[in-house]
Amino acid sequence: MAIRERLSGNEAISYAIKQVNPDVMPAFPITPSTEIPQYVANYIANGEMDTDFIPVESEHSSMSATVGASAAGARALTATSSCGLALMWEELYVAASNRLPLALCLVNRALSGPININCDHSDSMGARDTGFIQIYAENNQEAYDNFVQAYRISEHKDVRLPIMICQDGFITSHAVENIELLEDEKVKNFVGEYNPENFLLNADQPMAVGPYAVSNYYMETKMAQNTAMQNAKQVILDVGKEFGELSGRSYGFFEEYRLEDADYAFVIIGSAAGTSKDAVDKLREQGMKVGLLKLRVFRPFPDIEIAKALSNCKAVAIMDRSESFRSKGGPLGAEVKAALYDYAKHVTAFNLIYGLGGRDFTVESAEGIFKDLAAYVETGKAFEEYRYVGLRGESYSIARTAKGATSDITSDRV
Amino acid sequence: MSYNFKQEMNKPERLAPGHRMCAGCGGTIAVRAVLRALHEGDKAVIGNATGCLEVSTFMYPYTAYEDSYIHNAFENAGATMSGVETAYNVLKRKGKIDDTYKFITFGGDGGTYDIGLQSLSGAMERNHDFVYVCYDNGAYMNTGIQRSSATPMYADTTTTPVGSQSNGKMQNRKDLATILAAHDIPYVGQSTLLGNFKDLHTKAEKAIYTEGAAFLNVMAPCPRGWRYPTEDIMEICKLGVETCYWPLFEVDHGKWILNYEPKKKLPIEDFLRPQGRFKHLFKKGNEDLLVQFQEEVDRRWEDLLYRCARD
Numbered sequence: 001m002a003i004r005e006r007l008s009g010n011e012a013i014s015y016a017i018k019q020v021n022p023d024v025m026p027a028f029p030i031t032p033s034t035e036i037p038q039y040v041a042n043y044i045a046n047g048e049m050d051t052d053f054i055p056v057e058s059e060h061s062s063m064s065a066t067v068g069a070s071a072a073g074a075r076a077l078t079a080t081s082s083c084g085l086a087l088m089w090e091e092l093y094v095a096a097s098n099r100l101p102l103a104l105c106l107v108n109r110a111l112s113g114p115i116n117i118n119c120d121h122s123d124s125m126g127a128r129d130t131g132f133i134q135i136y137a138e139n140n141q142e143a144y145d146n147f148v149q150a151y152r153i154s155e156h157k158d159v160r161l162p163i164m165i166c167q168d169g170f171i172t173s174h175a176v177e178n179i180e181l182l183e184d185e186k187v188k189n190f191v192g193e194y195n196p197e198n199f200l201l202n203a204d205q206p207m208a209v210g211p212y213a214v215s216n217y218y219m220e221t222k223m224a225q226n227t228a229m230q231n232a233k234q235v236i237l238d239v240g241k242e243f244g245e246l247s248g249r250s251y252g253f254f255e256e257y258r259l260e261d262a263d264y265a266f267v268i269i270g271s272a273a274g275t276s277k278d279a280v281d282k283l284r285e286q287g288m289k290v291g292l293l294k295l296r297v298f299r300p301f302p303d304i305e306i307a308k309a310l311s312n313c314k315a316v317a318i319m320d321r322s323e324s325f326r327s328k329g330g331p332l333g334a335e336v337k338a339a340l341y342d343y344a345k346h347v348t349a350f351n352l353i354y355g356l357g358g359r360d361f362t363v364e365s366a367e368g369i370f371k372d373l374a375a376y377v378e379t380g381k382a383f384e385e386y387r388y389v390g391l392r393g394e395s396y397s398i399a400r401t402a403k404g405a406t407s408d409i410t411s412d413r414v
Numbered sequence: 415m416s417y418n419f420k421q422e423m424n425k426p427e428r429l430a431p432g433h434r435m436c437a438g439c440g441g442t443i444a445v446r447a448v449l450r451a452l453h454e455g456d457k458a459v460i461g462n463a464t465g466c467l468e469v470s471t472f473m474y475p476y477t478a479y480e481d482s483y484i485h486n487a488f489e490n491a492g493a494t495m496s497g498v499e500t501a502y503n504v505l506k507r508k509g510k511i512d513d514t515y516k517f518i519t520f521g522g523d524g525g526t527y528d529i530g531l532q533s534l535s536g537a538m539e540r541n542h543d544f545v546y547v548c549y550d551n552g553a554y555m556n557t558g559i560q561r562s563s564a565t566p567m568y569a570d571t572t573t574t575p576v577g578s579q580s581n582g583k584m585q586n587r588k589d590l591a592t593i594l595a596a597h598d599i600p601y602v603g604q605s606t607l608l609g610n611f612k613d614l615h616t617k618a619e620k621a622i623y624t625e626g627a628a629f630l631n632v633m634a635p636c637p638r639g640w641r642y643p644t645e646d647i648m649e650i651c652k653l654g655v656e657t658c659y660w661p662l663f664e665v666d667h668g669k670w671i672l673n674y675e676p677k678k679k680l681p682i683e684d685f686l687r688p689q690g691r692f693k694h695l696f697k698k699g700n701e702d703l704l705v706q707f708q709e710e711v712d713r714r715w716e717d718l719l720y721r722c723a724r725d
Contacts, residue, residue: 023504026497052504054496057536061493064486064533068497071484072459073511074504076497094486200459200482201502203513210485211474 009172012144014039019187023074026054026065033107036079059084063091070100073199082109096131101154109169118358119169122322143167158231253302262291279366307343419610433478434470438644440634451618463491463525489529492537517544523564551636600626606633641690
């Protein structure tokens with residue numbers, strides 16, 4: 001029987017770490033992920049797990065030590081947020097290119113400056129091209145479930161890549177929600193033992209890690225990483241399905257919420273998907289055919305699958321919780337639009353930036369955007385290709401006076 | 415423990431020939447000397463900060479190391495080996511491995527005194543059971559002789575060039591061994607390449623077989639950066655010690671021990687004159703620079719004598 005509990009996202013991840021009981025965890029405190037090493041240190045202090053915790057002196061060192069431990073043959077992980085991830089940026093590439101199947105529990109937070117401790121996705125989106133697998137969660141349950149699946153994906157012989165398990169800072173990391181936990185034994189059996197083929201402490205076969213590779217060799221290593229990333233797609237699907245058989249909660253690349261017959265849809269990542277689902281439900285009651293695609297797996301990027309899922313939509317709003325300063329939108333926008341260009345050119349797509357540095361994203365905001373999509377298609381009301389929502393002193397609404405759109409929603413004023 | 419040079423030299427090499435380090439490189443000599451201190455039969459994982467040593471000994475697909483080896487990046491050799499050593503403890507405790515391993519990390523002065531100092535300090539403070547060996551050649555030699563905080567005052571480097579308005583590096587070198595001693599780790603030793611290598615060998619063996627964190631600082635001349643004839647390396651090292659520029663000492667569980675006191679301390683000019691990087695100090699009109707250099711050597715030497723006498 002599954003265990004019913006009430007846990008914050010950080011507690012949920014920490015509980016999963018305890019159940020997986022990895023070998024080594026170096027970590028450094030940073031809000032809002034600090035609680036994860038705290039909980040783990042407490043579990044260790046009370047004999048509930050026997051991971052070795054290394055209280056390193058920086059995030060650069062936490063990923064460096066995680067790389068060292070993983071290369072040595074240990075199942076290793078760390079946790080961080082924001083500037084911590086930025087500080088370990090160099091090491092993310094090292095971990096991935098050394099094909100080390102380590103895990104990183106990321107609690108998404110805005111990058112400085114100004115310094116801000118609240119949620120957005122600028123940290124992990126900045127690390128999107130490092131070679132890490134990236135999996136995002138809408139809520140605490142998904143954060144827990146994703147971590148339980150993490151090593152099964154990253155350690156798979158066709159993959160062998162590091163994995164980033166992301167959740168939204170404070171919104172899920174600190175909010176307490178009902179959650180269903182698996183029994184320790186079930187988790188242990190599902191995850192299994194880690195027995196690497198090659199590792200530093202293999203007495204039968206010494207190994208050298210981290211070579212200098214000249215141009216004659218470097219490019220093939222990148223191709224090999226990319227092949228592994230392509231292989232990860234099937235592994236993620238297989239593991240998500242097997243996890244479903246174990247828990248009743250199956251996972252794929254994304255969740256389609258009332259999307260099948262939707263004319264207007266969101267593409268969105270993380271906790272704001274929950275908020276947007278409320279808007280979808282409300283508008284469906286009013287007869288609007290709206291839906292949502294909540295992206296779970298950003299790396300590898302399931303482009304053809306996304307395009308296929310959106311192919312019946314008249315217009316979609318791609319919701320980015322980070323800026324890429326290309327002056328045309330955020331990273332999710334760029335990648336989804338590229339997918340649509342390749343596989344579903346007929347779908348009109350807009351890119352909106354929301355929720356930076358923890359700016360609230362409300363059900364009303366989501367409703368307004370859906371209505372504006374409809375107004376664009378049905379009445380030709382202008383909809384900027386790329387814009388911010390929820391700025392100070394502005395209504396969320398892009399087309400407040402459009403036919404059919406409510407014009408009195410100003411709840412996003414701050 | 416008795417030391418037999420011939421016996422040590424007859425041990426199998428753990429750094430295989432065929433690597434691409436320069437002829438006469440002090441760093442390579444230091445590495446081989448330290449690795450000889452590993453007892454035969456003991457396994458080891460060798461760590462390495464980015465630098466000459468790394469790019470020349472592990473150029474894909476070849477490695478010069480008989481043992482397992484890990485290079486990660488420039489500034490994190492300490493943290494990386496922290497992870498390796500911790501993994502060893504866990505895997506041994508969990509019964510997944512049963513061999514005995516020793517852990518030795520090499521870094522140049524750039525990767526140790528400068529960019530890697532934080533990572534090193536963290537690893538030493540946490541008292542991981544490994545040896546960090548700095549092969550100190552007093553500049554960023556791999557990138558082409560740029561000054562580091564280990565570069566001696568007035569040295570001519572490519573980022574402290576001697577010119578009409580410049581006498582080379584303006585600052586004194588950082589005293590890293592003392593900084594490491596202040597971490598209160600079990601063992602700190604300073605050595606260089608001398609005679610039959612007994613001093614370095616003994617210190618390396620102590621460092622490797624002392625439980626907990628250990629640090630070795632080894633002066634390892636670079637003929638390219640220091641600009642002296644390659645074959646003179648042993649003479650240069652000897653002069654470094656005889657002038658008290660590079661004293662031989664160790665801090666063993668907090669106890670400061672002077673390993674060698676020259677009968678007649680030679681003037682610093684004897685160490686500086688053979689090196690092209692100090693050529694400008696011997697030009698007419700620069701006599702006061704030599705006086706200053708000598709004063710700094712004297713001050714540090716007196717300070718060391720005081721520390722060692724106090725214990």
